[in-house]
Amino acid sequence: MPYHPLDHHSxxxxxxxxxxxxxxxxxxxxxxxxxxINMVFRLQDKHNGHSxxxxxxxxxxxxxxxxxxxxLDRIRIEADALEIQHRYVPGLVPRILHRNNEMALVVMEDxxxxxxxxxxxxxxRKYGRxxxxxxxxxxxxxxxxxxxxxxxxxxxxxxxxxxxxxxQITEDLIFTEPYFDCARxxxxxxxxxxxxxxxxxxSALRLEAAKLKEKFLTQGQCLIHGDLHTGSILAxxxxxxxxxxxxxxxxxxxxDPGLLVGNFFINFLSLNGKEFSRAEKRAxxxxxxxxxxxxxxxxxxxxxxxxxxxCKEPAFVVPGFQDYYLRQMFEDTLGFAAxxxxxxxxxxxxxSDVDEIEDLTRxxxxxxxxxxxxxEIMLRRKEFRRMDEVxxxxxxxxxxxxxxxxxxxxx
Amino acid sequence: MPYHPLDHHSxxxxxxxxxxxxxxxxxxxxxxxxxxINMVFRLQDKHNGHSxxxxxxxxxxxxxxxxxxxxLDRIRIEADALEIQHRYVPGLVPRILHRNNEMALVVMEDxxxxxxxxxxxxxxRKYGRxxxxxxxxxxxxxxxxxxxxxxxxxxxxxxxxxxxxxxQITEDLIFTEPYFDCARxxxxxxxxxxxxxxxxxxSALRLEAAKLKEKFLTQGQCLIHGDLHTGSILAxxxxxxxxxxxxxxxxxxxxDPGLLVGNFFINFLSLNGKEFSRAEKRAxxxxxxxxxxxxxxxxxxxxxxxxxxxCKEPAFVVPGFQDYYLRQMFEDTLGFAAxxxxxxxxxxxxxSDVDEIEDLTRxxxxxxxxxxxxxEIMLRRKEFRRMDEVxxxxxxxxxxxxxxxxxxxxx
Numbered sequence: 001m002p003y004h005p006l007d008h009h010s011x012x013x014x015x016x017x018x019x020x021x022x023x024x025x026x027x028x029x030x031x032x033x034x035x036x037i038n039m040v041f042r043l044q045d046k047h048n049g050h051s052x053x054x055x056x057x058x059x060x061x062x063x064x065x066x067x068x069x070x071x072l073d074r075i076r077i078e079a080d081a082l083e084i085q086h087r088y089v090p091g092l093v094p095r096i097l098h099r100n101n102e103m104a105l106v107v108m109e110d111x112x113x114x115x116x117x118x119x120x121x122x123x124x125r126k127y128g129r130x131x132x133x134x135x136x137x138x139x140x141x142x143x144x145x146x147x148x149x150x151x152x153x154x155x156x157x158x159x160x161x162x163x164x165x166x167x168q169i170t171e172d173l174i175f176t177e178p179y180f181d182c183a184r185x186x187x188x189x190x191x192x193x194x195x196x197x198x199x200x201x202x203s204a205l206r207l208e209a210a211k212l213k214e215k216f217l218t219q220g221q222c223l224i225h226g227d228l229h230t231g232s233i234l235a236x237x238x239x240x241x242x243x244x245x246x247x248x249x250x251x252x253x254x255x256d257p258g259l260l261v262g263n264f265f266i267n268f269l270s271l272n273g274k275e276f277s278r279a280e281k282r283a284x285x286x287x288x289x290x291x292x293x294x295x296x297x298x299x300x301x302x303x304x305x306x307x308x309x310x311c312k313e314p315a316f317v318v319p320g321f322q323d324y325y326l327r328q329m330f331e332d333t334l335g336f337a338a339x340x341x342x343x344x345x346x347x348x349x350x351x352s353d354v355d356e357i358e359d360l361t362r363x364x365x366x367x368x369x370x371x372x373x374x375x376e377i378m379l380r381r382k383e384f385r386r387m388d389e390v391x392x393x394x395x396x397x398x399x400x401x402x403x404x405x406x407x408x409x410x411x
Numbered sequence: 412m413p414y415h416p417l418d419h420h421s422x423x424x425x426x427x428x429x430x431x432x433x434x435x436x437x438x439x440x441x442x443x444x445x446x447x448i449n450m451v452f453r454l455q456d457k458h459n460g461h462s463x464x465x466x467x468x469x470x471x472x473x474x475x476x477x478x479x480x481x482x483l484d485r486i487r488i489e490a491d492a493l494e495i496q497h498r499y500v501p502g503l504v505p506r507i508l509h510r511n512n513e514m515a516l517v518v519m520e521d522x523x524x525x526x527x528x529x530x531x532x533x534x535x536r537k538y539g540r541x542x543x544x545x546x547x548x549x550x551x552x553x554x555x556x557x558x559x560x561x562x563x564x565x566x567x568x569x570x571x572x573x574x575x576x577x578x579q580i581t582e583d584l585i586f587t588e589p590y591f592d593c594a595r596x597x598x599x600x601x602x603x604x605x606x607x608x609x610x611x612x613x614s615a616l617r618l619e620a621a622k623l624k625e626k627f628l629t630q631g632q633c634l635i636h637g638d639l640h641t642g643s644i645l646a647x648x649x650x651x652x653x654x655x656x657x658x659x660x661x662x663x664x665x666x667d668p669g670l671l672v673g674n675f676f677i678n679f680l681s682l683n684g685k686e687f688s689r690a691e692k693r694a695x696x697x698x699x700x701x702x703x704x705x706x707x708x709x710x711x712x713x714x715x716x717x718x719x720x721x722c723k724e725p726a727f728v729v730p731g732f733q734d735y736y737l738r739q740m741f742e743d744t745l746g747f748a749a750x751x752x753x754x755x756x757x758x759x760x761x762x763s764d765v766d767e768i769e770d771l772t773r774x775x776x777x778x779x780x781x782x783x784x785x786x787e788i789m790l791r792r793k794e795f796r797r798m799d800e801v802x803x804x805x806x807x808x809x810x811x812x813x814x815x816x817x818x819x820x821x822x
Contacts, residue, residue: 147628152582155628160571171563176726203730210732217558217566221629315587319614321621 003072003103006056011041018098020052020107021045034231036063036349037070037246042110051112052097057104071165072104074246079106080161081248084223088140092133093242094234111241114234121230121267122353124276124284131294133240134233134260139302142253146222148311148325155250159220164249167216170226174339175213178347179206187346190364195346199371208378209342212335219252228256229263229340229351254329257299258336261387263351264292265377266341266370269398270353273366285398289391296333296387300326331381334390338378345370373397414483414513417467422452429509431463431518432456445642447474448481448657453521462523463508468515482576483515485657490517491572492659495634499551503544504653505645522652525645532641532678533764535687535695542705544651545644545671550713553664557633559722559736566661570631575660578627581637585750586624589758590617598757601775606757610782619789620753623746630663639667640674640751640762665740668710669747672798674762675703676788677752677781680809681764684777696809700802707744707798711737742792745801749789752781784808 006014008029016023026046032053033040039062044051057075061068079099086093098107117127147155177184180200187195199205225232226247234241268288271281307322315321344351345367354370357363373394384390417425419440427434437457443464444451450473455462468486472479490510497504509518528538558566588595591611598606610616636643637658645652679699682692718733726732755762756778765781768774784805795801 147625152579152628153576156574156578160574163567163571165564167567168563176724180725206726206729207731207735210726210729211735213726214558214736217563218632219629220631313587314591315617315621315624318617318621320618324618324622325625 001100001103003059005058006039006041006054006103006105008041011054011056012043014103014105015043015052015054015098015107018100018107020098021050033062037061038075042112044110051110053094053108053110055106055108059104073101074164074166075099075104075106076101077162077164077166077248078244078246081223081225081245082106082108084145084158085137085141085225085242085245088144089137092137092240093245108243111234111243114236114239114241116231117233117235118230118263118267118352120235121288122356124280126284126287127235127237127240129238130235130240131291131298134242135295135298135302137240137242138228138256138260138299139306142222142224142256143303143306143310145250146253148307148313148316155220155222158223159250162223162249164226164247166226166247167249167251170247171213171216173348174343175209175216178339178343178345179209184348185346186348186350188360188364188367190360191346191367194364194368194371199346202375205342205375205378208335209339212332212339215252215332216255220250221253222250223248224251224253224256226251226255228259230260230267231351252332252336254332255336257296257329258333259340261292261296261333262337262340262344262374263353264288264295265337265373265394266344266351267353268394269370269373270351270357270366272369272398273354273357273359273362285395289395293387293391300330330384330387334377334381334384338374338381341370341374341377345374369397412511412514414470414515416469417450417452417465417514417516419452422465422467423454425514425516426454426463426465426509426518429511429518431509432461444473448472449486453523455521462521464505464519464521466517466519470515484512485575485577486510486515486517487512488573488575488577488659489655489657492634492636492656493517493519495556495569496548496552496636496653496656499555500548503548503651504656519654522645522654525647525650525652527642528644528646529641529674529678529763531646532699533767535691537695537698538646538648538651540649541646541651542702542709545653546706546709546713548651548653549639549667549671549710550717553633553635553667554714554717554721556661557664559718559724559727566631566633569634570661573634573660575637575658577658578637578660578662581658582624582627584759585754586620586627589750589754589756590620595759596757597759597761599771599775599778601771602757602778605775605779605782613786616786616789619746620750623743623750626663626743627666631661632664633661634659635662635664635667637662637666639670641671641678642762663743663747665743666747668707668740669744670751672703672707672744673748673751673755673785674764675699675706676748676784676805677755677762678764679805680781680784681762681768681777683780683809684765684768684770684773696806700806704798704802711741741795741798745788745792745795749785749792752785752788756781756785780808 012027012029015021028044028046030042031039032042039056041054042051043054057072059069059072060066061070079096082093082096094108094111096106096108143149145158225245226249227244232244234243268285271285311317354363354366357366377390423438423440426432439455439457441453442450443453450467452465453462454465468483470480470483471477472481490507493504493507505519505522507517507519554560556569636656637660638655643655679696682696722728765774765777768777788801
């Protein structure tokens with residue numbers, strides 16, 4: 001069937017023709033995408049309540065229109081990534097029920113019982129199993145798709161299969177545009193003076209961002225999710241599902257833990273600008289930082305265990321190499337975390353964690369705290385020995401800034 | 412025309428059918444390959460002397476036979492690499508006259524007027540234009556095929572086009588096998604005791620080799636030649652031609668200068684075991700080291716000039732990034748040079764520079780000097796500020812060792 005864009009009606013016809021629902025069933029169709037790039041339909045049988053999710057691409061960025069064309073191949077890439085992730089972390093990604101590359105669509109189980117983690121975190125929801133789950137997700141996918149496990153030929157074949165045009169979005173939005181007064185940036189007016197007088201003049205920071213951009217462009221270590229923030233994760237008290245793998249490609253291992261940690265730090269600092277009681281905020285902030293500590297500790301422990309049990313390459317079982325590799329990954333994780341904190345503050349795509357602070361001055365104070373914390377993490381990333389030390393820095397910055405107007409001069 | 416292996420007769424028929432010679436011409440056909448991997452025919456018109464070179468692959472490694480299969484696609488890769496190199500350094504690679512991917516062959520201009528540089532260097536031949544030429548070759552090809560010049564999408568397309576199965580040969584022969592008593596190593600009996608008692612126990616060195624192997628596997632910076640030693644270069648007093656690009660792929664920029672520098676250092680140290688007069692040796696050794704100094708200095712200068720003139724990426728024109736990039740490239744060049752010196756000493760593929768020393772004890776002394784020098788370069792590569800300092804180290808090691816039996820204890 002040649003490609004054609006689906007609407008509510010044709011999506012319903014499609015899933016019935018594909019045998020996912022009986023021909024005679026009556027379906028409720030709702031579009032539930034966040035509206036940025038793709039169409040996401042929920043199709044539900046009116047009688048028995050059975051439902052599925054259909055993700056479908058237009059040949060352009062949905063929220064912009066035909067002026068920003070985007071390959072249909074992104075759905076094929078997302079489905080391929082889901083299949084590989086499913087192999088190494090079954091149960092931690094949505095199950096695929098049906099896929100069609102030509103139609104640029106994939107049908108997945110409906111996980112409506114779960115919540116997008118970012119939304120939950122903004123309501124101070126805690127996820128008791130999350131550190132355990134996400135550390136397994138990262139330790140397994142990043143290890144088993146790397147040269148530490150795969151033969152070099154297999155790893156290169158994976159690179160070719162995930163030649164992902166969406167990388168350019170990351171290259172521009174994360175590594176380039178936030179470091180100057182780019183037209184696509186979305187800058188809070190209350191933050192703009194700080195950006196103009198201080199942030200956009202930080203040449204040491206731009207240099208570090210350039211080093212990380214070069215890594216992102218050239219370091220093909222393993223299949224990364226490529227966009228592992230809390231908005232790409234569904235969670236509840238017992239389950240975790242990582243979705244939206246359309247940015248997946250063979251890139252630097254540290255990028256996934258980096259984005260995740262960066263988003264946790266943003267959430268932590270955003271609380272200082274919010275309306276919850278002081279006790280509620282403190283308790284949740286401690287939970288957020290404890291999560292980062294636990295996630296990274298478990299991630300490293302599981303990654304090392306995979307290495308000890310499954311690495312057969314003589315060159316990579318040499319004493320000291322595992323420590324070296326994890327040290328590099330730690331430094332790069334901090335670097336990528338910092339770039340994520342920066343770009344979510346005044347780049348094109350923000351986090352609701354901060355943007356739901358309605359008072360622009362208060363929001364600006366939080367944003368400045370995020371930028372200053374990110375800068376310190378970035379510039380000192382070779383000094384920190386363990387994630388505990390980074391967490392202690394963030395904690396100290398967050399708790400000392402709480403409720404205060406920021407200092408006048410901070411350049 | 413479906414693939415079939417060519418012999419002397421069918422090669423002659425082929426070039427006539429392809430219009431490279433008149434149908435009626437009488438051709439002399441000689442096979443001039445070094446015999447390792449491919450067939451290389453010289454086809455010459457008996458009457459007017461006009462000649463061409465036809466390089467042709469069998470679906471296996473020629474010198475081993477069908478038990479070591481090797482993709483025919485390697486000739487397509489070599490011809491593609493030649494075309495790209497020709498774009499950026501016209502005149503520094505052989506001209507392609509005809510190519511046929513399906514038949515796994517490429518016909519090139521005959522450069523019989525020139526000599527394989529390694530052979531010339533073993534006869535103390537000097538090449539006055541070489542530093543100028545090879546620095547241009549490296550500075551242009553490595554810069555213009557990198558993310559510093561190409562759009563990320565173009566660079567990635569290049570990676571896909573040069574998905575080269577021959578990389579495995581490098582991975583095994585350079586980075587893994589020389590560091591333990593591997594069956595494929597070819598160890599001079601006079602060197603074996605040193606390898607067993609000393610070299611194969613050097614865990615610090617194995618660790619550095621592992622780091623470089625990981626770079627080779629994951630760092631896709633630009634289109635590298637992949638085997639840039641003096642046996643892959645034709646030279647005479649006025650011309651330089653780089654050939655045998657079948658190992659080309661998108662890898663670490665430092666690999667090409669690293670192999671080249673390593674081969675020059677091997678040549679320098681090999682002279683201590685040879686029969687030339689002391690004055691002849693000294694003079695040539697000074698020329699060799701002066702060449703390294705000049706090559707690397709010109710290479711960096713031209714690479715920087717390309718960057719200043721042609722890099723349009725905002726993230727990469729940030730002050731300090733160019734210095735950082737060249738610093739990394741310098742350290743990695745030294746690392747790759749050291750791995751090359753080591754693997755050519757007792758790995759599967761040696762250099763005639765050393766192996767033409769017939770007395771095995773003398774050869775062993777030279778080999779130990781090479782291994783010790785390589786080790787010092789490898790372990791101290793972050794200390795050296797400039798290539799001058801490395802050259803001074805090699806000079807001091809070479810001149811102090813000259814004519815002496817090596818010290819008893821060197822672990």
